[in-house]
Amino acid sequence: MTLLAVERIKLFSTRSPYWCAALAIAMAVGFSALLAANAETVSVDLTQAGSRLALVVVLVLGALAVTTEYRFGTIRATFLAVPNRTSALVAKTAVVAVVAGVIGEVVAFGSWAMAKVIKPSADLAINSGAEWRNVAGVGLMFAIGAVLAVAVGILVRQTAGAVAILLVWSMLLENLVGIIPKVGVKIQAWLPFMNADHFLAVNPPSQAESEAAGAVVYKLSQWGSLGYYAGIAIALLVVALVVAKRRDA
Amino acid sequence: MIQAVRLRKHYGQTKAVDDLSFVVRPGRVTGFLGPNGAGKSTTMRMILGLDTPTGGDVTIDGKYYSELKQPLRKVGALLDAKWVHPNRSARAHLKWMAVSNKIPVSRVNEVLEIVGLTEVAHKKAGGFSLGMSQRLGIAGALLGDPEVLLFDEPVNGLDPEGILWIRQFMHRLADEGRTVFVSSHLLSEMAQTAQDLIVIGKGKLISQTTTEQFIADATQDHVRVRSPHALKLREILVAHATVTEDAVDGALVVHGIPAQQIGEIAAENQIVLHELSPQRGSLEEAFMQLTKESVEYHAH
Numbered sequence: 415m416t417l418l419a420v421e422r423i424k425l426f427s428t429r430s431p432y433w434c435a436a437l438a439i440a441m442a443v444g445f446s447a448l449l450a451a452n453a454e455t456v457s458v459d460l461t462q463a464g465s466r467l468a469l470v471v472v473l474v475l476g477a478l479a480v481t482t483e484y485r486f487g488t489i490r491a492t493f494l495a496v497p498n499r500t501s502a503l504v505a506k507t508a509v510v511a512v513v514a515g516v517i518g519e520v521v522a523f524g525s526w527a528m529a530k531v532i533k534p535s536a537d538l539a540i541n542s543g544a545e546w547r548n549v550a551g552v553g554l555m556f557a558i559g560a561v562l563a564v565a566v567g568i569l570v571r572q573t574a575g576a577v578a579i580l581l582v583w584s585m586l587l588e589n590l591v592g593i594i595p596k597v598g599v600k601i602q603a604w605l606p607f608m609n610a611d612h613f614l615a616v617n618p619p620s621q622a623e624s625e626a627a628g629a630v631v632y633k634l635s636q637w638g639s640l641g642y643y644a645g646i647a648i649a650l651l652v653v654a655l656v657v658a659k660r661r662d663a
Numbered sequence: 664m665i666q667a668v669r670l671r672k673h674y675g676q677t678k679a680v681d682d683l684s685f686v687v688r689p690g691r692v693t694g695f696l697g698p699n700g701a702g703k704s705t706t707m708r709m710i711l712g713l714d715t716p717t718g719g720d721v722t723i724d725g726k727y728y729s730e731l732k733q734p735l736r737k738v739g740a741l742l743d744a745k746w747v748h749p750n751r752s753a754r755a756h757l758k759w760m761a762v763s764n765k766i767p768v769s770r771v772n773e774v775l776e777i778v779g780l781t782e783v784a785h786k787k788a789g790g791f792s793l794g795m796s797q798r799l800g801i802a803g804a805l806l807g808d809p810e811v812l813l814f815d816e817p818v819n820g821l822d823p824e825g826i827l828w829i830r831q832f833m834h835r836l837a838d839e840g841r842t843v844f845v846s847s848h849l850l851s852e853m854a855q856t857a858q859d860l861i862v863i864g865k866g867k868l869i870s871q872t873t874t875e876q877f878i879a880d881a882t883q884d885h886v887r888v889r890s891p892h893a894l895k896l897r898e899i900l901v902a903h904a905t906v907t908e909d910a911v912d913g914a915l916v917v918h919g920i921p922a923q924q925i926g927e928i929a930a931e932n933q934i935v936l937h938e939l940s941p942q943r944g945s946l947e948e949a950f951m952q953l954t955k956e957s958v959e960y961h962a963h
Contacts, residue, residue, distance in 0.1 A: 428750045491760070494713070495734065497734055663713040
């Protein structure tokens with residue numbers, strides 16, 4: 415608990431988390447407003463279209479939480495105060511994940527509410543389980559993404575490098591893999607951010623439909639996809655913790 | 664007490680610290696002296712568990728730093744005054760440190776008062792001058808009221824007033840019975856601050872002794888003598904002392920006997936003297952002499 419309090423003080427006594435949170439929320443909610451204003455029909459999952467943009471900002475927040483510590487040497491001050499590096503870094507990851515989760519919920523419900531305000535006539539009632547997962551699940555997706563971002567931050571230690579890796583990976587690389595003939599979509603079924611998207615989908619096509627369309631055929635259930643995405647993030651974090659423990663600070 | 668036993672830190676072929684053994688005792692200010700790149704900071708980082716030694720070990724009262732439960736209450740360190748987030752206020756910086764070791768948050772105001780930063784406590788540390796940053800670093804080191812204090816080059820970039828303040832401050836800490844270990848590459852600074860000295864060069868121990876002894880050994884007195892009959896005088900003097908010649912002006916440099924005796928010898932032999940001046944070797948010269956072999960980069 416002490417360490418969580420420490421990391422909370424550290425995170426909130428700098429400005430970048432506030433900026434990142436504000437930017438993430440503004441981008442997603444703004445995107446939702448644009449879509450709602452221009453689309454003929456607005457559905458619940460359309461209101462969430464901007465969450466992927468916000469995720470990118472949250473990934474940056476997660477990476478910055480670590481890389482700025484390396485940049486300014488405060489990570490050494492941290493390890494002096496808490497020689498058990500693993501618990502210090504796990505506490506940091508937990509705090510960042512919770513903050514990311516909260517941002518995710520604000521993004522999701524904020525985007526939904528914005529669409530409702532702009533198109534009051536649209537049927538935006540969240541009534542099916544799939545729709546609840548689509549909206550409320552954004553927080554979970556962000557929290558796990560933050561864990562992954564912190565892990566990359568610990569491994570890379572430099573802001574520019576960590577942010578570049580996270581942006582290219584989440585925005586570009588996973589989509590580009592699909593271009594590879596034949597095996598591309600098969601690989602995509604096992605990529606973490608693709609699985610995160612699969613988890614959030616309201617009406618994912620059935621395996622047969624995907625196969626017929628040459629799209630990604632997910633082998634996991636939607637919750638299974640979330641578990642897989644989380645598993646990748648945690649595995650990466652474990653690697654990062656082992657490296658941080660061995661490395662000279 | 665800090666004890667290093669055959670401490671080593673190698674980076675590939677480079678031996679940053681090589682077979683270094685020393686003891687730092689409580690109640691005294693111990694200077695850690697060596698030219699830049701001698702391995703002082705690396706040694707300090709190993710004491711604090713930031714870097715893992717390649718071999719040997721270093722303990723604080725018999726324990727590794729990583730074994731300390733609330734390390735800030737045992738050891739306070741100022742390794743780099745820049746280790747502060749520039750957007751974080753001085754108070755917030757000290758607050759998270761206090762919380763991490765269950766130190767009452769009221770202590771934050773106390774240490775800010777001690778180092779004289781109370782008025783700028785809410786200001787961002789990024790805007791601090793080097794002197795203020797050093798003071799903030801010292802506040803952090805004092806936070807847990809620790810028995811052992813480590814300072815890495817604390818006077819670097821400070822104005823004379825700040826240097827005097829730190830010097831007196833370290834003496835006070837030692838007088839309270841604490842172990843104070845402070846590194847510097849300036850012997851003149853250490854001569855005024857430290858009671859004991861650990862001198863290293865290229866990662867190896869050169870000497871561990873009291874400052875007094877070190878200075879006495881390092882700065883031998885000699886006498887400059889100029890005479891129109893230098894050759895004759897030299898022949899007589901070699902029986903009593905070591906005599907060399909100043910490469911610049913050809914004056915005799917006499918080690919081993921005082922000026923008074925040289926004068927008497929000259930008079931006995933009816934030799935005219937143009938100069939007879941006792942010289943005291945400078946501290947810096949002596950230090951350079953001693954560490955000449957172990958300086959990493961030379962200017963030519």
